[in-house]
Every structure is written in C-alpha cells, then in structure tokens.
Amino acid sequence: MSVQVQIPSQLRNFTGGASQVALEAVHLAGLIEALEARHAGIKDRLLEPTGELRKFVRVFVNEEDVRFLEDIRTPLKAGDTVAIVPAIAGG
C-alpha cells in the first residue's frame, strides 16, 4: 500500500489534472523526490532552493501540519495521506 498525495488545483497542471497521486516513500523528502521524478517541475513549487518547505505551501500528513511533526523528514507509512495546501487569495 502506498501513500496518497492530494494535489491542489494550482499544481494539477503538473499531474495531468490528477487530484490524487499514489507514491511509495518513507519520509516527506523522499515523497517529494518521487513526485518530481514522475511530475517534473513540481518540486520547485514545494521547496525553496535550500530544500526547506516553501512558506506559502503547507503540507499535512493525516491532517497534521508537518512543521509540527518532523518537517521535511516526517516519516511516512503505507496508508498515510499527504495533503498539499497552498496559500490562495481569491475572493
């Protein structure tokens, strides 16, 4: 069983419109590498050049903000749900 990644509409141009992607990874950093391998360009939207998560994109693992877990090193296991939630400002 793999990790389910929820892709926000802002990033669905990288995933061919898919709102969910299933990947194998043991931690968040690995998951982002796996995403990039399959959907080139998406990593740049999620990470700063330094490798830190960008401050206008939140990542939640099973509803918990990874900043309050182990951030980019947050471990993942099969069946986890990873949600990418970017800042949006439409009104």
Next chain:
Amino acid sequence: MSAFKDLLKQVKAEIRETDADGAQAAAARGAALLDVREADEWSLGHAPGATFIPRGFLELRIEDQIAQKDREVVVYCAGGTRSAFAARTLSGLGYTNVVSLRGGFGAWKERGLPVVVPRVLSAEQAKRYSRHVLVPEVGEAGQLKLLDSKVLLIGAGGLGCPAGLYLAAAGVGTLGIVDSDVVDLSNLQRQVLHRNDTVGRPKTESAAEALRALNPDVRVVPHELRLDASNVEAIIAPYDVIVDGCDNFSTKYLINDAAVLAGKPVVYGSIFRFEGQVSVFRRGQGPCYRCLFPEPTPTELAPSCDQAGVLGVLPGTVGLLQATEALKLLLGRGRTLVGRLLTYDALETSFREYKLRRDPRCAVCGDAPTIREVQDLVWSCHFDPSGKPAAVEPAVVAAS
C-alpha cells in the same frame, strides 16, 4: 358605592402599601420587585431588575419565579389597583412579606426613579426572525444579540456578496462593507448582490442597496476605500467580527495583523478555481493567518481570480460557510473553525479538515512578535505574462 369600589377598599385594607421611595429602598435591601402589568406595558419600560408576571398568570408562575415565601416582595402595576389585588393573591398563596406600590409605575416614574426599557423584537421582527426564534440556540435573546452585532465584510465580491446577503437576512444589525472597486459585468457570474443595472457603480453602493432592500433592520455602512496601514485600525475598531473576503495577499496580511493586534476574530475565506479554504483566526484561542502561511505566494505563482478564473458557485459555498462561522461567533454558540482549516474541492465534492496550530515563531502572534504595528505589504496581483521575472520575495515597507 359600586361593588368594585367596595372590593378595592376591602382589599386595600387587607394589604400593606408603600410609596415609590419605599419601593426603591426595599429593592435596594434585596426585595423582589414584581411587575404585574401586561406585556405591552412592560415593553415600554419597567423598574430595573423587576420580575415580570402579568396578573393573569400570577398564581401559575409566581412560585417558579419567587420561590421563597418569606422574601420581601414589592408588587406594582400602572397605578396601584391591580397590584393591590395581586398582593392579596400572594398573601393567599402564603407569601408573608408583600407590599403594593401606591400609585404604581406612574408614581415610580414621577419620582424620577430609574426605568429600564427592555429590548424586545417588534411585531414585524418577531415574524421576520420567527424561524430563528424557534431554534433554541438562537431564540429571542440570540436574535436581539444579532441585531446589536456589527460585522465588517472586507470585499463585496465573490465571498462578501453571499456572506453579506445571509448575514443581512439573519438580522445582523450593522454590516460594514469595504471595497474600492466598481461593479463590472464579469462580476455578475458570482457576486450576487450586484445587478445588471448597477454595473459601473461602486460595489459598496450596489451592495448596500441590495442589503437594505432585503432587510431594513440592517444598518449598512459603506467604506469605499482600499484598506491600508493608515486606515485599517480605525475601520475595524467598531466591529465585532471581520469577514475576510478580499482577493489579494496584501490585504489578507493587513487584516490579519490588524485583527491580531486589536484582538478581533477574523472569518477567513479564500477561493481558487474549484477550491476554497475557510477558517477562523482568533487571538488567544488559536493560530492566525501568518501562523498558517508566514509568507504570501510570490506573484508569478499566484494568479488572481482575474487570470485564474473561478467557478461562479464556489464563492457562494465558501462565503456561506464564512457567514455561518460569523453567526456562531456572534451568538457564542457551537464549535467554530478556530484551530482548523476547512478546504472544499468543488470538482471532487470533498471537504477536508486540517489541524492548525499557533506558531510560537509567528511574526505577529508568536512568543517574540516582530510585528507590533500594522504594515503595508507590497504585493502585486498582476503577474506579467511576458515572462519577465516578478519580485519573488514580497517587499515589506513600514507604514508611515
């Protein structure tokens, strides 16, 4: 002598009476004031702290309202006649320390003693809000609270229109509307307060007209301006709840910082194409917007609605979630979205919820805040599609 006069004389002989000063002194030492007039008389004014039981219901209700039979009770009506009969009835029920106010409420007022005019719904309001009054979590007291409440809608656009429409319908007494734009034909696909015949007019004007037409109880306060560091504090000061329906990051951060500094709750909403986000940010109870997103999305990664497009019904759903949260905050009922981010994906028809935590490093509500006064954030929502690099990091300038 008529039978009535005989009876009254007999009753007066059996009870004790006091004057207005005596009644006030009794109340001051803990006596119960009991008003036995009719509801329409009570609603025009009564003695402070008085218990209201119309004389017709006296025997039925008195033991629930004043249980102690030896408690001192001062009964009054309009002129002292009904209260004399009521005092005798109370004696018959076993109350041992009852006096009637001679001259009634008329004498009380004439003496210049304090009068309280109770807030009650008018007959028209009782009908208009009857479905609210029937809900125990709202009731007449809750409805009166809403009528006394003040909500500031920031933006009379996709989110502000549906939120404003329902908050006005609900009888929120004062609705402020901040917007500096004029109605454009392209707004009408989702901005439901505006109409074909208000295209070209200020949005505040168009929205105010629609809200007043819906509910004359609502005082609509248009603020036709763009919020900035120089005006935001004064604008938000009179309001109880802020509904953030703005369409750009500069204003979102400005609202957040000003609200955190002033301790006002913000009902946050944002939309993008098919997706919406809703939360409630409230200092002291949960995180703020900066805890969630310490920095705005750079211009080139965040096209505004103009460029990105939005499904017209989406802001309706999100704006109504905001209106619901605002009503709960005003009524002090239920569990709000404080500490939770709700996302809605209209394309998938899915609602998801994420835990939000206060960030101890937050620049405005953290343990060592660096933002101590509101600042303007320079952020342009107009991305240059020619491909020229836009400023990636937003510049922050201090307000003068």
